[in-house]
Amino acid sequence: MTAGQETAPRRRDAAKTRLQLLEVARCRFARQGYATTTVRDIADDAGVNVALISRYFESKEGLFKACLDTAFTEIRKDADQVTPGNIAAVMARKLIGAEDSPRRQEGLLLLLRTSGDERVDEMRRDVLRAVSERLARATGDPTALLRAEIVLSAMLGITMMRSSLRVQPLATATEEELLAPLSDLISGLLGPAR
């Protein structure tokens, strides 16, 4: 049964291959970082020729920036869902990655990768700052920015411990296991009664 294994609407589709490049690049950059990921790796993962990266994204750096853009919008969207009561739950979900979006924590990991471009680093700073402010505002305490940034730091650190460093038992903890500690961390830092 070689019956048209994928509906095959088009065998040559620029938009589709562009998206494919973006996806596999996100995965590589998140896992390996910018410098150690080669454009040949990415092209091979996508099953296309290397030259297409330069064509669709101008350069390796441009592709990286495009990946970061997707991560930024995802993270901003998640931050907008936060209320004073559900911070820990939203974070636990983001850290583990839900079934419907299997690589959700890729976005967090991408925040930690840098290409050396100062412009891009500034965008990263802006996003982190915006999310911190959002968190601080959710607590009702307008002076809580520093504490909110520490909560975010913990998020990023947990991401590293789970994905890159793979320290057990944190690396394989489930969302439920993570929820209680996270709640305690957050109420300890942002809670009303200290």
Next chain:
Amino acid sequence: MTAGQETAPRRRDAAKTRLQLLEVARCRFARQGYATTTVRDIADDAGVNVALISRYFESKEGLFKACLDTAFTEIRKDADQVTPGNIAAVMARKLIGAEDSPRRQEGLLLLLRTSGDERVDEMRRDVLRAVSERLARATGDPTALLRAEIVLSAMLGITMMRSSLRVQPLATATEEELLAPLSDLISGLLGPAR
């Protein structure tokens, strides 16, 4: 005043230049990561020829490993000073870096840098695991390993936010400013009353 600017006991001292290489390499690796640091950079910083790196440390990877070794022993030593009551204080000090050792947080940053060598990554895991166990033990709660690892994650995340990402106000917070939030974080996660 060209009077013997440095006691000049020896103009050619293998042990001394070896140590110098180690120091500047630590700094570069911590700030830039492994892949983006070149051996020429390191040699120039130390004021010696590139070939000496291969001679004294076998390879770039060997030099990186030597840097990590120094970071590991430092971190283990710091962890041994921890008691149930002083965790936040020790961590705040480690995060900011005291006057007597101006680049103390370099060690934490090095923990986050990887060369891709699986063997080295395992050493890293071992250190983090040992410190987590030490922390968990200090709380008197034998089941607190996961929570201790989350505390450590926060440490690493804060290090990233301060050094690489430079997110304000966390990036320039003083040790005193950091102490209270850290205490709350730790008592929230590891404290007896939850």
Next chain:
DNA sequence: AGCAGTAGTAAACGTGCATTGACTTGAACC
């Protein structure tokens, strides 16, 4: 069917890197 334009490929180019081997300079010892 034939044309035109775009999606995709292949190979080469130039550069920057880590590493190596032959070489030079300095210092300790007799």
Next chain:
DNA sequence: GGTTCAAGTCAATGCACGTTTACTACTGCT
């Protein structure tokens, strides 16, 4: 003072990478 060995330099090698240029082949149009 001359010899010897280690400390340090210099230049070359080879490789992997990002990018570019010239090319092929597929698709839609008339």
